[in-house]
Structures are given as structure tokens and as C-alpha cells.
Amino acid sequence: MDIEAYLSQKKKLVDAGLEAILSQEDMPVESLRQGVRHAVFPGGKRIRPILTIAACEAVGGDCPQIVPIACCVELIHSYSLVHDDLPAMDNSDLRRGLPTVHKVVGEGIAVLAGDELLTLAFETLVNLDGIDDRKKVGLIRELARACGTAGLVGGQSLDLEAEIKELEKTAVEEIARRKTAALIESSVGMGAIAGYADDEDVARLQEFGRLAGLAFQIIDDVLDAEGEQEALGKPVRSDKERGKATYPATFGVCESKAYAEKLTDEAIACLGSFGQKAEPLREIARLLSRRKG
Amino acid sequence: MDIEAYLSQKKKLVDAGLEAILSQEDMPVESLRQGVRHAVFPGGKRIRPILTIAACEAVGGDCPQIVPIACCVELIHSYSLVHDDLPAMDNSDLRRGLPTVHKVVGEGIAVLAGDELLTLAFETLVNLDGIDDRKKVGLIRELARACGTAGLVGGQSLDLEAEIKELEKTAVEEIARRKTAALIESSVGMGAIAGYADDEDVARLQEFGRLAGLAFQIIDDVLDAEGEQEALGKPVRSDKERGKATYPATFGVCESKAYAEKLTDEAIACLGSFGQKAEPLREIARLLSRRKG
Incomplete structure (x- = not known):
């Protein structure tokens, strides 16, 4: 299959879906509108929502609302980036080659823009037309788990502490599991739930997401470590310099790449x-573990 | 009725419910645990969750999970205080006579503690045992509306802008409606939904909450303006000094009190x-509009 064409087509659907969700919101303040839009557009590769759509297809599901459901995952991802970039967190001035949200609208509105994106994801799911309540509850449960202490908040809080303390090897993996793999697991899980998969298939796809998500984070850290500033569009300070707990800083680049490849094979075996x-899920997993930027 | 005994009894239920929710969370980092707990305990009067319980009673509802449902409103209220107090927002060092969350655990963890509380409210609602999916969807919808641009985020973003610009009189009311009245409306609405009220009764109780919530905010601003530092436990800088858009700063203390009294009468008329x-709802509305601290 032509995976590039697949990704490009789905990305257009996701971008249009995000535009539709944001344009429905009555933003009372221009800076908030600007901050929220800057967090979401132009965005990155939209891998998470594309995984949601691909997982729904993998279970043969036909969900008329799969695009807005997938977009909710991207709203959560966007919220986490806005808050993670804040001066009190990772203090990043650039993201994908552009100024971060707080550099554009200020810190106060940036905090609120993140809060709004987090809220909007749940609000959009609960208000979807033509989705029965059982499915809505399943989707909201799946997304909430990836946001809380087992997911984004837990991972980012561990990461903040890791800048101060020395870390065990298992702790590095724990951060990546919560910070990255949990949301990718839920992205795939939500696609399966949207497609009315049975519990066993949902579990298989969640496992796929967990493994592929971990590989994704390892490669991300490897690319950071290799200093591909232009490709990533963010300033490179080595993880070791920043005292960050990452795979390559702990295991070395070569071992990290091999581990990501192994995880990807295990992920694909779940399918x-x-x-x-x-x-498409298999192709995406392969692409993620071999990307150069 | 003895409203003080009623409030004291319900507050104990809410405090125990919050303790139960927080103790179930696996906090991976001690500072996050500390920040979240500091945001929630000892807390204030727990007026919002008590309104949820009282609204459920008012519709004759018998919901076995009314306490955890009510606690979710308090989690949202707590989140909004943590983020509002941040240096980039209202920059408050004290809240109810104690250091604010970011003064205790630092700004980064404070942002995450707020994010966790917001997430936990939705996660708790969606995972409630013994509540059917239709009711869960109704409760989540009601709570989400109070969090987004029509509620907390919208109100706080207007408030941030209001520190810079001169405000019309209608804008002052708009901020209070979003920042305070929306969550009180949802607190009452959730109690009605939890008690399986019909749509008309839910709407009557929401209107009660909206009006009583607006009165609550006006009295809050009046107390601030009158400078009752000890009673409120927060430092008093006059709203005018801070360029804040409040009722007393715009309409004067006397007219503000009269307006709060009128709103309270209208609220009670909804019941x-x-x-x-x-x-109990009537008594609480009267108490809120006549409190001295």
C-alpha cells in the first residue's frame, strides 16, 4: 500500500475536523482564540488521530463520527504540548520551528488555552451526535485514562522530578510509558471502541499502541540526541545537558534504536x-520506528 | 430548618468523598500528590458540592453515588483556583489563609496538579459504579459546559483581559456569569440530573443556580472591596487598584448588595x-447573599 498517500489523505480529514471543532467554539477573548489555534495549527503529522482512524478500520468498524473522535485525541496532545512548553515546565521557546504558545499569547492565556483544549476534548466526545451513550462512555473512559496520573500528568510530573534526581533505568521507561505510550494506546483503543470491537480486539489494539508508542518515544529521544534541529524544528540541548531522563541518555543511541525496532516487531505481532x-497500522508502526525527523 | 447543621453534615460527607477519590489515585511523584491534596484540603465551605446534594434532594432523587458526583464539582473548583492563583494569572500567594499551591510545590507541579484535578473530575464521573450510561453522559455534559469557554476558561480569560482594558458594565456581569455562575449552575444541574429530574425541573434548578451564583460572586467582590482580609484569608488589594473588573468597582458597594439581594429573591422564586x-437550597441562597466572609 501507499502509506504516504494514506497518511496525507487522513491528515486532511483530521485538519478539517479540528477546524470544524474549533470554529464552533465561542471564544470570548481574541488572545485565547489565537492561543488555542496556535496550539492546534499547523500541527504536526497528526499521527495519533490517524491511528484512531486506522484502528477503527482495522476492526472493520464503520463509525460516522470517527474523525471528530480522532480529533479529540489531537486536542489532548495539543494541550499537553502547550503546558509542557511553559517556562515552569520544559521552558521551550520553539515547537515545530515556530514560537510556542506562551511566546505568542503570554503565559496566563497559554495555561488557559491548554485548559480549554483538555476540556474541549471531553466536551466534544460527550456531545457527539449519533453515538450511543455506551460508546461515548467507553471513549471518554479510554481518553481520561491517558490524561491522568497513569498517563500525561503522571509522565510529565515524573519527568519534572527526573530533571532533579538521578534515575534508574526502569524509571526512564516508566516516564515514556506514561508520557507518550499511554495516549497512543488510547488513540488506538478509541478507534477500536468507535468501531464496536469486542473486548479482546480492543485489548490487542491497545497492546499494539502501547508498544508502538514506546518505540515512538525512544526514536524521538534518539533524534533529539542526534541533534537534528532542522528536522524537528526545536532547539537542541542534549538530554544529558538538561539532566533529562531519556533512552539514549541512559542506554546509548545504538541500543535505543535496537530496542525500538524490537518493540515495533512486537507491536506488529499483536495485529x-x-x-x-x-x-495501515503496521505501516505506520514501521514508519515511526524508522523516521529520521 | 437548622441550615448550619445541614451544611456541617454535608461538608463531612463531601470531605470524606474527596478523601476517597484522591486516595484511589496512584500519584507517581510526591510533589504532585502534595499539590493535589493542598488544592483540595482543607478546602472551603464546599458550597458547590453541597448544592449538588441539595438539588438531588429537592427533586426527590435517591442517587447512591450523589457524594462522588458532588465531589467532581469540587475537583473542578479546586483546579480552577490552582490555575487562577498562578503568577501568570492572578499571582496570589495566599488562599484561605494558607500559601497557594504553586508556593508550596512550585509552578510546574501546580500546573500539573490543576490538570490532574480537571482530568480526575471527568475520570471519576465516567467510572462511577452503578450509574447508567445515559446519566453519566448527562452529568459529564453538564460539567464540561461549566469548564469551557462558556464557563471557567471563558471567564478567566475575560478577567485577564479586563486587567488591561476598561470594561463596559455588561462585561463585568459576563465575567461573573462565566467565572462563577456557570459552575454553580452546573453544580445544581448535576444534582437534578443525578436525581433523574425531568428536563423542566433541571432547567428550573439551573436557573436557580445561575442567579444564586451571580449573587455569590457579587458578594464575594463586595467582601473583597470592604477589605475583610482576616475573614477571607487572602491579601486585599482593591479591585480598582488591580484594575480588576468587579461589581463594586463598577457599580459601588451599596448598589452591588441590593442587586445581589434581588438576584437571590429571583433564584428562590425558581424553586x-x-x-x-x-x-436547604433556599436557605443556602439566603446565606450566600448575606454572608460576611
Whole structure:
């Protein structure tokens, strides 16, 4: 299959879906509107929502609202970036080659823009037309788990502490699991739930997401470590310099790459029973573990 | 009725419910645990969750999970205080006579503690045992509306802008409606939904909450303006000095008090059809508009 064409087509759907969600919001203040939009557009590769759509396809699901459901994952991802970039957190001035949200609208409105994106994800899910209440509850549960202490908040708080303390090897993996793998697991899980998959298939796809998500974070850290500033569009300070707990800083670049490859193979092995319909998921997992930027 | 005994009894239930919710959370970092707990305990009068319980009683509802449902409103209120107090927002060092969360655990963890409380409210609602999916969806919808641009985020962003610009009189009311009245409306609305009220009764109780919530904010601003530092436990800088848009700064203290009294009467008038069962709601509305601290 032509995975590049697939990704490009789905990205357009996601971008249009995000535009539709944001344009419905009555933003009372121009700076808030600007901050929220800057957090969401132009955005990155939209990998998480594309995984949601691909997971729904993998279970043969036909969900008329799969695009807005997928967009909610991207709203959560965007919120986490806005808050993580704040001076009191990672203190990043650049993201994907552009000034971060707080550099554009100030810190106060940046905090609120993140709060709004987090809220909007749950609000959008709960207000979806044509989705039965059981499915809504399943989707909200799946997304909430990835946001809390087992996910984004837990991972980022561990990461903040890790800048101060020396870390065990297991702790490095724990941060990546919560900070990155949890939301990718939920992205895939939500696609399966949206497609009315049975519990076993949901669990298989969640496991796929967990493993592929961990590989994704390892490669991200490897790319940071290799200093590909232009490709990533963010300033490179080595993780060791910043005292950050990452895979390459702890295990070395070579071992990290091999581990990511192994995780990707394990992830793809979870998809055995889904046949051809899961081919986009397999291709995406391979792409993520071999990307150069 | 003895409203003080009623409030004291319900506050104990709410405090125990909050303790139960927080103790279930696996906090990976001690500072996050500390920040979240400091945001929630000892807390204030717990007026919002008590209104949720009282609204459920007013519709004759018997909901076994009314206490955790009510606690979710308090989690949201706590989150909004943590973020509002941040240096980039209202820059408050004290809250209820104690250091604010960011003074105790630092700004980064304070942002995350707020994010966690916001997430935890939705996660708790969606995972409630013994509540059918339709009711969960209704409760989540009601709470989400109070958090977004029509509620807390919208109100706080208007408030931030109001520190810079001169405000019209209508804008002062708009801020109070979003920042305070929306969550009190939802607190009452959630109690009605939890008690399986019909749509008309939910709407009557929401209107009660909206009016009583507006009165609550006006009296809050009046107390600030009158400078009752000890009673409120926060430092007094006059709203005019801070360039804040409040009722007393715009309309004067005397007119503000009269307006709060009028709103309270209108709120109580919404409860006509509920008879004796709504007596706690009436008493709370009267208390809120006449409190001295």
C-alpha cells in the first residue's frame, strides 16, 4: 500500500475536523482564540488521530463520527504540548520551528488555552451526535485514562522530578510509558471502541499502541540526541545537558534504536488476527520506528 | 430548618468523598500528590458540592453515588483556583489563609496538579459504579459546559483581559456569569440530573443556580472591596487598584448588595414548585447573599 498517500489523505480529514471543532467554539477573548489555534495549527503529522482512524478500520468498524473522535485525541496532545512548553515546565521557546504558545499569547492565556483544549476534548466526545451513550462512555473512559496520573500528568510530573534526581533505568521507561505510550494506546483503543470491537480486539489494539508508542518515544529521544534541529524544528540541548531522563541518555543511541525496532516487531505481532485491514497500522508502526525527523 | 447543621453534615460527607477519590489515585511523584491534596484540603465551605446534594434532594432523587458526583464539582473548583492563583494569572500567594499551591510545590507541579484535578473530575464521573450510561453522559455534559469557554476558561480569560482594558458594565456581569455562575449552575444541574429530574425541573434548578451564583460572586467582590482580609484569608488589594473588573468597582458597594439581594429573591422564586424538599437550597441562597466572609 501507499502509506504516504494514506497518511496525507487522513491528515486532511483530521485538519478539517479540528477546524470544524474549533470554529464552533465561542471564544470570548481574541488572545485565547489565537492561543488555542496556535496550539492546534499547523500541527504536526497528526499521527495519533490517524491511528484512531486506522484502528477503527482495522476492526472493520464503520463509525460516522470517527474523525471528530480522532480529533479529540489531537486536542489532548495539543494541550499537553502547550503546558509542557511553559517556562515552569520544559521552558521551550520553539515547537515545530515556530514560537510556542506562551511566546505568542503570554503565559496566563497559554495555561488557559491548554485548559480549554483538555476540556474541549471531553466536551466534544460527550456531545457527539449519533453515538450511543455506551460508546461515548467507553471513549471518554479510554481518553481520561491517558490524561491522568497513569498517563500525561503522571509522565510529565515524573519527568519534572527526573530533571532533579538521578534515575534508574526502569524509571526512564516508566516516564515514556506514561508520557507518550499511554495516549497512543488510547488513540488506538478509541478507534477500536468507535468501531464496536469486542473486548479482546480492543485489548490487542491497545497492546499494539502501547508498544508502538514506546518505540515512538525512544526514536524521538534518539533524534533529539542526534541533534537534528532542522528536522524537528526545536532547539537542541542534549538530554544529558538538561539532566533529562531519556533512552539514549541512559542506554546509548545504538541500543535505543535496537530496542525500538524490537518493540515495533512486537507491536506488529499483536495485529496478526486483523489481516489486511490492519495494514495501515503496521505501516505506520514501521514508519515511526524508522523516521529520521 | 437548622441550615448550619445541614451544611456541617454535608461538608463531612463531601470531605470524606474527596478523601476517597484522591486516595484511589496512584500519584507517581510526591510533589504532585502534595499539590493535589493542598488544592483540595482543607478546602472551603464546599458550597458547590453541597448544592449538588441539595438539588438531588429537592427533586426527590435517591442517587447512591450523589457524594462522588458532588465531589467532581469540587475537583473542578479546586483546579480552577490552582490555575487562577498562578503568577501568570492572578499571582496570589495566599488562599484561605494558607500559601497557594504553586508556593508550596512550585509552578510546574501546580500546573500539573490543576490538570490532574480537571482530568480526575471527568475520570471519576465516567467510572462511577452503578450509574447508567445515559446519566453519566448527562452529568459529564453538564460539567464540561461549566469548564469551557462558556464557563471557567471563558471567564478567566475575560478577567485577564479586563486587567488591561476598561470594561463596559455588561462585561463585568459576563465575567461573573462565566467565572462563577456557570459552575454553580452546573453544580445544581448535576444534582437534578443525578436525581433523574425531568428536563423542566433541571432547567428550573439551573436557573436557580445561575442567579444564586451571580449573587455569590457579587458578594464575594463586595467582601473583597470592604477589605475583610482576616475573614477571607487572602491579601486585599482593591479591585480598582488591580484594575480588576468587579461589581463594586463598577457599580459601588451599596448598589452591588441590593442587586445581589434581588438576584437571590429571583433564584428562590425558581424553586416554587419544589416545596419543602428545596428548603436547604433556599436557605443556602439566603446565606450566600448575606454572608460576611
